Amino acid sequence: MLAYTYVERGTFALREKPKPVLLDEKDALVRVTLASICTSDLHIKHGSVPRAVPGVTVGHELVGVVEEVGTGVRQVKPGDRVAVNVETFCGQCFFCKHGFVNNCQDPNGGWALGCRIDGGQAEFVRVPYADQGLTPIPDNVSDEQALFVGDVLATGFWAARISEIKREDTVLILGAGPTGICALLCVLLKGPKRVIVCERDPQRRQFVRERYPQVLVVGSGEVLDAVKEYSGHGGADVVLEVAGAEETFQLAWQCARPNAVVTVVALYDGPQTLPLPDMYGKNLIFKTGGVDGCDCAEILRHISQGELDTTPLITHTFPLNEIEEAYRLFEERRDSVIKVAIRP
Numbered sequence: 001m002l003a004y005t006y007v008e009r010g011t012f013a014l015r016e017k018p019k020p021v022l023l024d025e026k027d028a029l030v031r032v033t034l035a036s037i038c039t040s041d042l043h044i045k046h047g048s049v050p051r052a053v054p055g056v057t058v059g060h061e062l063v064g065v066v067e068e069v070g071t072g073v074r075q076v077k078p079g080d081r082v083a084v085n086v087e088t089f090c091g092q093c094f095f096c097k098h099g100f101v102n103n104c105q106d107p108n109g110g111w112a113l114g115c116r117i118d119g120g121q122a123e124f125v126r127v128p129y130a131d132q133g134l135t136p137i138p139d140n141v142s143d144e145q146a147l148f149v150g151d152v153l154a155t156g157f158w159a160a161r162i163s164e165i166k167r168e169d170t171v172l173i174l175g176a177g178p179t180g181i182c183a184l185l186c187v188l189l190k191g192p193k194r195v196i197v198c199e200r201d202p203q204r205r206q207f208v209r210e211r212y213p214q215v216l217v218v219g220s221g222e223v224l225d226a227v228k229e230y231s232g233h234g235g236a237d238v239v240l241e242v243a244g245a246e247e248t249f250q251l252a253w254q255c256a257r258p259n260a261v262v263t264v265v266a267l268y269d270g271p272q273t274l275p276l277p278d279m280y281g282k283n284l285i286f287k288t289g290g291v292d293g294c295d296c297a298e299i300l301r302h303i304s305q306g307e308l309d310t311t312p313l314i315t316h317t318f319p320l321n322e323i324e325e326a327y328r329l330f331e332e333r334r335d336s337v338i339k340v341a342i343r344p
């Protein structure tokens, strides 16, 4: 089968590989029907994910059909359409039982698919701990609608869940890339009074303005004034930092009102500075990132009920044999790309 492979730092290539087989009774084999490219794939390509294993098939955001399951798998069966979770987790350890699946203590847990073990930019993928890692897709939900459930949408959902959003709140979201928009959609589910999105790319600002007219969209130069003007207490009640730049990390606490919740979802290239003397007395509550992707069934319910739709994010679709071109387009941000789907 064809599998897009991390060859060495700087190089991915489409390779012919044997179809994967089950290695454990809790494994499932999934025929990939739709996958996507994630910014984390680019991080692997550029060598900034030290755990990534050369030779591994990349891709960790995908949906498919179960082909085969091990004898220990209970929740899915051959023929089921499933969303695949980016995280591998055992479901049994202290952290899993508390819903903190990102911190699963299993030695094979965490972000394994498409990083340490073969992932889903391929025709087939082996999914360990299939009862945790696969979620059946309701009949009325398409592959396109379910594509992001296991990764960027899970991240947005988790970020909105931990941010303690209330009806009377003004929520500020910094960054309107794929994860920022997913966070926006999940914040809207909570029904806050006002949502402000800050994004420096004019095309992405336009994308949000056109599709979500109820949201106030601003550039990074205007955001401090905007939150002062549009929130009741001198700053946002909740801030979600999804952009991952030094400037946005600073804006996150500067735009927050005293006693606000600041949720840091982004992944940074390097350490950030918390200027504690300047923040003294603001009494902020910081929450930091690393998605606990254990709400996939609930996310799929929202999609099935028509409350959540991420299909506008899929701006391009390529067949697997043209994945090199898909990566070029995504990496160079050509043609107003947001997300690219790959069809094996």
Ligand SMILES: [Zn+2]
Pocket: 038, 039, 040, 041, 060, 061, 086, 151, 152
């Ligand atoms: Zn990802």
Ligand SMILES: [Zn+2]
Pocket: 089, 090, 091, 092, 093, 094, 095, 096, 097, 103, 104, 105, 106, 109
């Ligand atoms: Zn665990």
